[in-house]
Amino acid sequence: xxxxxxxxxxxxxxxxxxxxxxxxxxxxxxxxxxxxxxxxxxxxxxxxxxxxxxxxxxxxxxxxxxxxxxxxxxxxx
Numbered sequence: 001x002x003x004x005x006x007x008x009x010x011x012x013x014x015x016x017x018x019x020x021x022x023x024x025x026x027x028x029x030x031x032x033x034x035x036x037x038x039x040x041x042x043x044x045x046x047x048x049x050x051x052x053x054x055x056x057x058x059x060x061x062x063x064x065x066x067x068x069x070x071x072x073x074x075x076x077x
Contacts, residue, residue, distance in 0.1 A: 014026070
């Protein structure tokens with residue numbers, strides 16, 4: 001089962017869980033994972049700066065293929 005399929009299954013099943021302890025356990029697990037993904041204010045500011053630069057046409061952007069090529073190319077060095 002793919003990650004997306006698992007996420008969708010959880011979303012569909014949670015409303016039917018009536019046991020509060022199970023819901024709290026699920027919440028605790030998911031919250032810990034989500035906290036790992038939070039960005040600091042400095043990181044958010046940098047992303048905002050880069051987005052603004054990109055929207056003005058000043059920043060360099062890459063297609064997904066270009067990114068993969070650069071990564072794979074570096075591994076082959």
